[in-house]
Amino acid sequence: xxxxxxxxxxxxxxxxxxxxxxxxxxxxxxxxxxxxxxxxxxxxxxxxxxxxxxxxxxxxxxxxxxxxxxxxxxxxxxxxxxxxxxxxxxxxxxxxxxxxxxxxxxxxxxxxxxxxxxxxxxxxxxxxxxxxxxxxxxxxxxxxxxxxxxxxxxxxxxxxxxxxxxxxxxxxxxxxxxxxxxxxxxxxxxxxxxxxxxxxxxxxxxxxxxxxxxxxxxxxxxxxxxxxxxxxxxxxxxxxxxxxxxxxxxxxx
Amino acid sequence: xxxxxxxxxxxxxxxxxxxxxxxxxxxxxxxxxxxxxxxxxxxxxxxxxxxxxxxxxxxxxxxxxxxxxxxxxxxxxxxxxxxxxxxxxxxxxxxxxxxxxxxxxxxxxxxxxxxxxxxxxxxxxxxxxxxxxxxxxxxxxxxxxxxxxxxxxxxxxxxxxxxxxxxxxxxxxxxxxxxxxxxxxxxxxxxxxxxxxxxxxxxxxxxxxxxxxxxxxxxxxxxxxxxxxxxxxxxxxxxxxxxxxxxxxxxxxxxxxxxxxxxxxxxxxxxxxxxxxxxxxxxxxxxxxxxxxxxxxxxxxxxxxxxxxxxxxxxxxxxxxxxxxxxxxxxxxxxxxxxxxxxxxxxxxxxxxxxxxxxxxxxxxxxxxxxxxxxxxxxxxxxxxxxxxxxxxxxxxxxxxxxxxxxxxxxxxxxxxxxxxxxxxxxxxxxxxxxxxxxxxxxxxxxxxxxxxxxxxxxxxxxxxxxxxxxxxxxxxxxxxxxxxxxxxxxxxxxxxxxxxxxxxxxxxxxxxxxxxxxxxxxxxxxxxxxxxxxxxxxxxxxxxxxxxxxxxxxxxxxxxxxxxxxxxxxxxxxxxxxxxxxxxxxxxxxxxxxxxxxxxxxxxxxxxxxxxxxxxxxxxxxxxxxx
Numbered sequence: 051x052x053x054x055x056x057x058x059x060x061x062x063x064x065x066x067x068x069x070x071x072x073x074x075x076x077x078x079x080x081x082x083x084x085x086x087x088x089x090x091x092x093x094x095x096x097x098x099x100x101x102x103x104x105x106x107x108x109x110x111x112x113x114x115x116x117x118x119x120x121x122x123x124x125x126x127x128x129x130x131x132x133x134x135x136x137x138x139x140x141x142x143x144x145x146x147x148x149x150x151x152x153x154x155x156x157x158x159x160x161x162x163x164x165x166x167x168x169x170x171x172x173x174x175x176x177x178x179x180x181x182x183x184x185x186x187x188x189x190x191x192x193x194x195x196x197x198x199x200x201x202x203x204x205x206x207x208x209x210x211x212x213x214x215x216x217x218x219x220x221x222x223x224x225x226x227x228x229x230x231x232x233x234x235x236x237x238x239x240x241x242x243x244x245x246x247x248x249x250x251x252x253x254x255x256x257x258x259x260x261x262x263x264x265x266x267x268x269x270x271x272x273x274x275x276x277x278x279x280x281x282x283x284x285x286x287x288x289x290x291x292x293x294x295x296x297x298x299x300x301x302x303x
Numbered sequence: 304x305x306x307x308x309x310x311x312x313x314x315x316x317x318x319x320x321x322x323x324x325x326x327x328x329x330x331x332x333x334x335x336x337x338x339x340x341x342x343x344x345x346x347x348x349x350x351x352x353x354x355x356x357x358x359x360x361x362x363x364x365x366x367x368x369x370x371x372x373x374x375x376x377x378x379x380x381x382x383x384x385x386x387x388x389x390x391x392x393x394x395x396x397x398x399x400x401x402x403x404x405x406x407x408x409x410x411x412x413x414x415x416x417x418x419x420x421x422x423x424x425x426x427x428x429x430x431x432x433x434x435x436x437x438x439x440x441x442x443x444x445x446x447x448x449x450x451x452x453x454x455x456x457x458x459x460x461x462x463x464x465x466x467x468x469x470x471x472x473x474x475x476x477x478x479x480x481x482x483x484x485x486x487x488x489x490x491x492x493x494x495x496x497x498x499x500x501x502x503x504x505x506x507x508x509x510x511x512x513x514x515x516x517x518x519x520x521x522x523x524x525x526x527x528x529x530x531x532x533x534x535x536x537x538x539x540x541x542x543x544x545x546x547x548x549x550x551x552x553x554x555x556x557x558x559x560x561x562x563x564x565x566x567x568x569x570x571x572x573x574x575x576x577x578x579x580x581x582x583x584x585x586x587x588x589x590x591x592x593x594x595x596x597x598x599x600x601x602x603x604x605x606x607x608x609x610x611x612x613x614x615x616x617x618x619x620x621x622x623x624x625x626x627x628x629x630x631x632x633x634x635x636x637x638x639x640x641x642x643x644x645x646x647x648x649x650x651x652x653x654x655x656x657x658x659x660x661x662x663x664x665x666x667x668x669x670x671x672x673x674x675x676x677x678x679x680x681x682x683x684x685x686x687x688x689x690x691x692x693x694x695x696x697x698x699x700x701x702x703x704x705x706x707x708x709x710x711x712x713x714x715x716x717x718x719x720x721x722x723x724x725x726x727x728x729x730x731x732x733x734x735x736x737x738x739x740x741x742x743x744x745x746x747x748x749x750x751x752x753x754x755x756x757x758x759x760x761x762x763x764x765x766x767x768x769x770x771x772x773x774x775x776x777x778x779x780x781x782x783x784x785x786x787x788x789x790x791x792x793x794x795x796x797x798x799x800x801x802x803x804x805x806x807x808x809x810x811x812x813x814x815x816x817x818x819x820x821x822x823x824x825x826x827x828x829x830x831x832x833x834x835x836x837x838x839x840x841x842x843x844x845x846x847x848x849x850x851x852x853x854x855x856x857x858x859x860x861x862x863x864x865x866x867x868x869x870x871x872x873x874x875x876x877x878x879x880x881x882x883x884x885x886x887x888x889x890x891x892x893x894x895x896x897x898x899x900x901x902x903x904x905x906x907x908x909x910x911x912x913x914x915x916x917x918x919x920x921x922x923x924x925x926x927x928x929x930x931x
Contacts, residue, residue, distance in 0.1 A: 061306050065321040070557045077329070077555060077609030080640075088641055092664050107316050135609070137329055169312075252313050 052148040053117050053128065054155065054290045060109045063139030068103035074140065075115060081135035084128060087118040101155040101261050101286060102162060102226050105233075107252075112163075112260035114286045116148065116155040125292040146290025153263070160264035161211055161283050162226040164234045165257045167219045172253035176245040178215050185241050186213065193240050206232055206240055211283070213237065223283075226261065261286050309397035309404075310385075318385045322558045323351035326399035329555040330607065332368040332375070333400055340372040341480050342408045344398045344445070347379055347416070348423035349840065354379040355554070356562030358616060359414055359451065363472045365550035373480060376400040377554075378411075380423045381430065383838065389430055396430035405431040409483065411445040413464075415453035418817035419810065419840035421460060424449075425832040428463065435829065437465045437510060442493050446483070454507075455538075455585055456766040456877040459817050461509035462825035465497055469880055470505050470539030471571075473548050478503055501532050505539035508532075512879070514822055520863055522821065522874040537881040538585075542919040544571055545593040549600060552607045564612035564645065565604045569597060569629065573618035574905035574921060576912075578686045578896050579675070579717065581765035582618055584884050587912060588920035589905060594625035598632050605642060613637065614645040621650040622906070630658050650689075651697035656704050669708035669756075670701050676717055677727025683899045684719050686892075691731065698735050702742040708754045709735055715784040715805075716762040716776035718896065725784060729791035729801075732757050736797035758804040759788055761811035765818050766877045767884065769892035775815045775865040781808035809847040810839070815865040816854070821876040827857050885913035 059071070066074065076096055079086050088094035097118035104110050122128050125145040132142045152158075168174070185191070191206040209225030209232040224232040234256050239249050262283040308315070308325060315321040336342075345364055347354030354360070360377070367375035376398035381389060389396070395404040405411055411431065413424055425435055428447070434440045437447065448466040449457060457467040468475065479500060486496040501508035511532045515523040527534055541547050553565070572589035573582065601613060613633065617623060633644050644662040649655040651670055659668065674689050676682045682689065698709065713728050732755050739753040761781045764770040776784070785805040792803050817824065831853045838844040854861060869875070871890050878886070888911060895902060902910050905921045915922035 062308055062325045062327050065315050065325050066557050067322070070322060070559075073559065074329075074557055076611070080609035080611070081329075081606065083606075094641055106321070107312065135329075137327055139327060252316050 051119055051122070051295075052152065053119055053122070053125070054146045054148050054152075054286065055115045055117065055128075055132070056143045056145075056287050057113050057115070058109075058111050058141045058143055059104065059113055059139065060111075060141075061139040063137065064107055064109045067106050068100070071104075071113075071140075072098070072100060074137075078132060078135045078140075079117070082128075082131035084117070084131065085120045085122065087120055099154045099156045102159045102231075104258055105256075108256045108258060110258040111143075112258060112285070112287070114155045114261055122294070124294070144287060146287070146292055147294060148290045152289050155286060158263040158286070159226050159228075159261055161223055161262040163212075163221070163223045163259040163262070165219050165221055165259055166234045166238065167255045169253055169255055172250040174242050174245075174247050174249070176242065176247055178241075181241055181245055182213070182215050185244060191240050193236060193243075195236070204230075206237060210237060221259075223262075263289065307402050309394065309402040314385070314388055314392075318388070319382060320351075320558055322556075323379065323382065324385065324399070326377075326402065328557060329609075330552040331377075331400055331554050332364070334368070334374040336374070336401065338371075339374045340484055341374075341410065342403075343367055343373060343375040343410045343412060344378050344405045344408045345375055346377075346411060346413045346427055348413055348420045348427050349380050349838075350382055351379045351556070352558065352560040355556045355560040357414065357416070358562075358566050358568060359472065361550045361553045361566075362548055363412070363476075364554070365552070366473060366548040367476070369548070370477070370480075372484075374400075376408075378405060378427070380426060380838070383844070386426065386430065386837075395432045396427065406433050406444060408445045409487075411447045413447065413449050414451040415449050415457075415460070416451050417840060418453060418814045419845075421817060421828050422832045422837040422839055424460065424463060425828065426837045429832075435832075436462050438462070440465070440493070446493075446496070452581065452585060455581070455880055455882060456818065456820070457507060457509070458514075458822045458876040459820040459824035459828060461822045462829070464509065465493075466500055467507040467509070468505055468539070469507055469536050469882075471541050472539075473541045474539045475503055475505050479506065498529070498532075504537060507536045507880070509822075514876075516823075520859075522876060525874060525876075525879055535879055535881050538883060540883070540917055541571075542590065542917060544590045545596050551600065551603045553604060555608045555610070562614070563610070564614050564643075565601065565608055565610045566614050566616050567597060567601050567604070568592070568616045569620060569623045569626075570617045572920065574622050575619060575688065576686055576892075576902055576904060576910065577675070578684070578769040578892055579714065579762060579764075581768050584767045584889075584912075585882050586618070587883050587914035588917060588922045589622070590920040591623060591625070594629050597629055601633060602636065605637075605640070611641065612643040612645055614647065616647075618648070619650075620646065620648050621652075621655065622904075627654065634658075634661055651694075651701060653700060656697075656700055656706075660704055665705040666707075668706070669710050669754075670698070670706050671710045671712070672697070673712040674731065675712065675714050676720075676724060677713060677729070677731055678724045680899055681717060681720060681724040681727070683901050684896050685714075685717055686896070686901050688901065688904065691734070694731070695734060695738050698738050699742050702739050702753075707739070707748075707752070709756070711735075711755065711757045713757065713759045713788075714762040715759045715788065716781055718762075718770055718773045719899075720784075722787060725787045726791045728757060728759070728788055729795050732792060732801045733795035733797050736795075736800040739800075740797075753800050755801045756804065757788075757792065757801060758806075759785065760806045761808060763811055763815045763818055766875065767880075767882050767889070769889050769896055771819065771875065771889065772869040772871055772873075772893060774868045775812075777862070777866055778808045778812050781811060807842060810842070810845055812861055812865060813839075813847070813850055816861050819876070820864050823857070823859060827853050827859065830856065883912075883914040883917060888912040 087097045099116045101114035129142050129145045194201045194203050209230050212223035214221050242249050265282050345360055347357050364375050367373045378398050397404050428435050433444050446465050449464045450468040454467045497508050500506050501511050511528050513528050514525050517523045570591040572586040574589050675687045736753055764773045764775055789803055792801050834849050836846055836849055
């Protein structure tokens with residue numbers, strides 16, 4: 051049985067890197083005595099996948115990890131036990147059982163939403179609201195991205211699904227697929243570049259709000275708010291259910 | 304929850320591994336400051352990953368925090384990158400849990416595990432904005448107290464510490480903290496507190512002792528300066544190691560540290576009495592822990608940490624009397640839970656090979672032998688009871704069991720060593736390779752070969768060993784010996800199967816100076832630190848030239864501390880400490896070494912070392928006959 055676990059990461063814990071968050075959960079799952087499944091072979095490890103890694107320094111209200119378990123008493127029980135085994139700053143928000151055919155958390159990521167604020171004293175001089183209007187009306191937003199193999203040009207426009215400025219914060223819904231991932235800092239960088247400004251070092255406070263997958267067929271109304279109408283995005287949290295399937299695989303003894 | 308961080312986001316985003324500085328680890332202890340009488344900062348003066356791997360601190364951290372009026376927090380050496388930033392921005396060193404400045408604490412406890420960390424101690428004090436010299440510290444500063452193996456010769460650090468705690472930490476801290484509270488309440492002041500502390504057993508307060516020297520630089524006298532200050536400090540020791548403090552909830556770091564596992568200390572002390580080994584003398588007598596208690600602790604700690612590995616810890620695990628029972632239990636329990644067992648320091652014999660084949664992948668793991676010397680003659684000198692016959696027998700068994708990798712550890716520069724002894728290292732490696740080819744038929748050889756890795760370190764005589772009077776080799780002698788070893792190995796028939804590694808000689812000379820040094824070295828350490836030296840234990844940051852030049856500037860010589868054979872009549876800088884074994888015993892052992900005579904281990908025959916006066920442990924158990 052596959053579980054999808056949604057958690058928050060906040061406070062000083064934002065400085066814990068992705069690999070160490072994975073290590074943290076491996077140990078937390080042992081402390082919580084979750085009946086997790088292991089791979090075979092000489093050095094078995096827990097069957098565990100994470101959705102898009104979160105950059106060091108960012109907080110999040112919607113991180114995901116899928117694990118394979120042999121048994122659970124209830125989703126609520128797993129959630130409670132994991133929270134007891136956790137530290138302040140990593141909080142389990144929900145635990146759900148995934149349908150048999152669900153893709154894993156890592157492979158199915160299509161988009162992520164963020165709240166982005168400027169650090170005090172590092173705000174730009176331009177009027178963000180009016181700059182944003184121009185920004186969104188542009189046909190293309192070409193930027194160069196530095197990669198390991200040199201520079202590559204890409205168009206941000208295709209990957210910005212939603213972007214608005216409210217209460218001194220950006221809300222962004224950005225492409226997070228492995229092919230076209232966009233970082234919030236690239237968006238703000240490009241926005242400021244429009245008026246000739248450069249973003250100050252370490253100027254942004256970024257919270258990832260949620261991670262989404264795209265599904266082929268979606269229920270009516272689910273994608274209404276999206277800029278790009280052809281995309282059907284749902285939160286990773288909406289894939290599973292808390293109900294334990296009543297009929298376990300009848301072929302399994 | 305303390306959300307406060309001592310370092311700004313800008314700094315934390317810039318430095319390598321910010322996790323080293325933010326605390327919040329599982330099982331770290333946070334208390335309400337307003338209800339705390341004594342705040343204790345416990346420091347390991349090296350980088351976080353090393354410091355967090357140290358069992359002693361975990362034990363004391365747990366012990367202190369079990370007490371309601373004490374809050375013990377941790378602090379480690381900031382890495383080079385952060386060190387620079389803290390100096391530039393004048394950020395005081397802080398404790399991980401509260402992120403509060405160390406200078407506001409009541410105590411700063413520093414564990415001193417190896418000589419090459421001495422400059423890091425000065426870095427800690429300096430960054431904490433605490434005066435480096437004890438004499439310059441006013442009432443507002445924490446009491447700086449040192450512990451750990453290097454305090455058995457604390458003299459090179461005497462200027463920097465207010466107190467040294469000699470011996471095992473579990474016994475006297477409560478008494479010391481109560482005295483501190485009392486002195487604080489009555490306002491008698493720092494010096495008076497230290498004066499009274501000096502009368503608690505195990506506490507050495509260097510400011511109340513005066514050293515005078517002969518013209519040749521040796522010590523003329525070492526005496527207390529006041530009435531009532533003890534002239535000898537006897538080490539503190541826990542006699543019941545079962546009914547004592549042990550952390551059931553060790554702190555679990557976020558980042559991977561050196562010792563990323565549960566550590567189960569099964570016994571203290573060692574029965575073997577190898578003459579080069581300081582730990583083997585300092586921690587006498589051997590005290591075993593009750594096996595049922597250990598089983599319970601193991602399961603409890605695994606549950607509370609979530610670690611995927613458990614390691615047994617002791618100086619010689621094979622000598623623990625209930626080892627088979629303990630290992631059987633762990634194998635049974637751990638295999639159910641996918642937990643690995645790591646077994647360091649096992650003697651290679653049928654039992655240990657059987658166990659090792661159960662807990663590790665034979666194809667990937669290697670066997671380790673520590674003959675320490677190449678010839679039987681020299682092994683007798685150092686009282687290393689391992690014979691060539693035993694090594695080859697163990698190797699044969701291992702090769703039959705499928706092992707194809709062997710590691711061998713030796714020391715170069717041991718007292719009385721000759722070229723022949725060095726050739727013995729090469730010959731022993733060659734014989735092991737030959738044993739492989741004789742034991743394993745061609746068609747059964749994995750990749751058709753055997754890998755032998757021989758490593759040598761340079762011998763550094765340590766206080767409280769029978770070799771404390773022995774001359775240490777010079778750097779050139781060390782290098783020559785490494786060269787001879789390499790040459791001898793290259794002349795062996797099976798040389799292609801043998802890889803040889805050796806250590807740098809520079810640091811071994813300095814280690815020797817600091818290990819058997821006196822108070823006059825405080826000035827050297829201070830000056831060399833002021834010239835920018837620290838992280839000396841990290842070869843990439845060790846600056847030998849600066850050290851050598853500073854020793855000379857201070858009018859001292861490395862040869863005086865290392866190369867000279869000391870007379871057994873000489874007053875040694877550490878003679879005021881009584882570690883349990885008597886000087887008479889050490890002298891006897893030194894004489895026996897020169898006569899190439901061995902001494903049986905504690906289980907076979909009591910050698911009368913003096914540790915029996917502690918009234919327990921192996922000294923009072925019936926002797927057994929050892930079957931090899």
